[in-house]
Amino acid sequence: MNPMDTYEKIIGLAKRRGFLWNSFELYGGTAGFYDYGPLGAMLKRRIEDIWRDIYVIEEGFYEIETPTIGIEPIFVASGHTRGFSDPMTVCSECDHAFRADHLIEGIVETPDALPASEIKRLIDENRIKCPNCGGVGTFGEVSSFNLMFRTAIGPGAERVGYLRPETAQGMFINFENLFRFYREKLPFGVTQIGKAYRNEISPRQGVIRLREFTQAEAEIFISPHDKTHPNFSSVADTLLRYYPASHQENDGGTIELATRDAVGQGIVAHEFLAYHLVLTHLFLVRVGVDPARLRFRQHQPDEMAHYAVDCWDAEVLTDRFGWVEIVGIADRTDYDLSAHAAHSGRDLSAILEYETPKQVERIIVTPDMSVIGPRYKEKAGKVLNALKNLTEEELNGDLINVSVDGATIAIPRDMIKYEAVTEEVRGEKVIPHVIEPSFGIDRIIYAVIEHSFAEEVVDEEPRNVLRLPAEVAPVQVAVLPLLTREELIEPAREIVRTLRRAGVFVTYDDSGTIGRRYRRNDEIGTPFSVTIDYDTLEEDTVTIRDRDSMAQIRVPIRELSERIYEMIRNSGFCDG
């Protein structure tokens, strides 16, 4: 491998300049954990704030915050206690490790739902051959490794808890509260930015695969009958690079399509999902992902969760790891709410109100319990229920047949009174479907740094520059007196104060030569440098130097804050 590939340069820069550090380094470190240093934390916060700007402010999806520890029933319902563990077995002949459930695929329908002992039994019974060395009967015990961090809640009779493997569940289990908060109307969305934890077997690839990471997720609850999007027209013309499942078989490559056509041609399942692909694209490009190294890859039918209708990953091209998934956008249907409804016994449905309430004719059965009770005694209750469930036709005739505990009982018609009533039905009860865009913030940060990084040669000297959008750059302005001299330092400090009062994050640096200071700031992506020189003293002007073009403009000090503010907001240097 290239002794100094881009990844090493990026990570080297990130560690050197205070973006990322290995956690726990004082005590030797542990794979899968990273600290965000001063610049990294600032960059991360700015990226999260842009995410909030789009999802919370623009889309109106309020943000909530739920515990990072969840109790066991949540993850039983969500399937994480089972589906999140990988049963492993090792061939004693060749020492290869395999997913035990994969070995018995085709023998049972849902091998991943079986306990370890059962998988082991099936492997032995079916004389499964080792795919590597062909050995039979060589597989050892099946051990299960759950990717969730387990913990105990409270002393004594400890209640089992898990560190959440995704932020999503905290939102699903608040559905009733949220639905009420949104005054019982669909669609509505909710967001959460927070830490999630997965005890990866072998985290490698630096910040790409972490044991503790930050997710930004939105859960948007929509009607299962209407997956159009009210603002679809605003994104219909936007071009995105798609890599549909059908193209992946024999690498048919990506296609660039207007959103309208992607939906029209049936490539993306529906408008609502397509709208969120576009939103994702806009966010990623705004924070500094290179659009030329971004694509949307559709999940293959076999890699998609069985309940999902359609699922797309935003992927970025990286130098060392190739295409890396940074966002997943899925239509999860009613899977999550139905699962929580089933396990909790609560009704997690919404009423879709009809335009006008429907008048529905219904037969109301009122059995005469003073007769039925004594006659059927202990079966009376079941008889009553059975009667209420009968259809209109079944209620005809002199004897009405109901089935109770497998036996058919004929009930004389005069024991029952029933009448037809007209009822008003306001709407239909549905379990909402969920559209879930799920962002891996740490991976996005890596992508932003890698895509922003450039090495150039200026006057035969190398120059490292992070071309971060001004909006996300940790340090927004560097204030630099041309020389370390008192007469320049004092006005420079005054300018620092002025810019800070205007809410700009500024650093001050008067060490070494001006060129060295420019380079230092280029490397951490500071978009603008303000330089104080001898002309400043005479005419109250300073220069603003642009990181990308290295061009300079001279502006009056009294206009400085305004100009800087404009440039940061527009993410660009304007010399006008």
Place this chain on the structure above:
RNA sequence: GCGACUGUAGUUUAGUGGUAUGACAUGAGCUUCCCAAGCUUGUAACCCGGGUUCGAAUCCCGGCAGUCGCACCA
């Protein structure tokens, strides 16, 4: 988890059984100097534990961590 390789300042390096070389970076100062390496000067390292030895960063053993490969990747 398995296998291979690796472990010297912040980074990168030299090194012999007698505690360490240089560079870059960094601190202080000098320099009317607008695009990094001009001058002076300072700070800073042998992954941890045990063994062999008068003496270990160097040899041996163990651990830890990292990199790569296998496997895994909701």
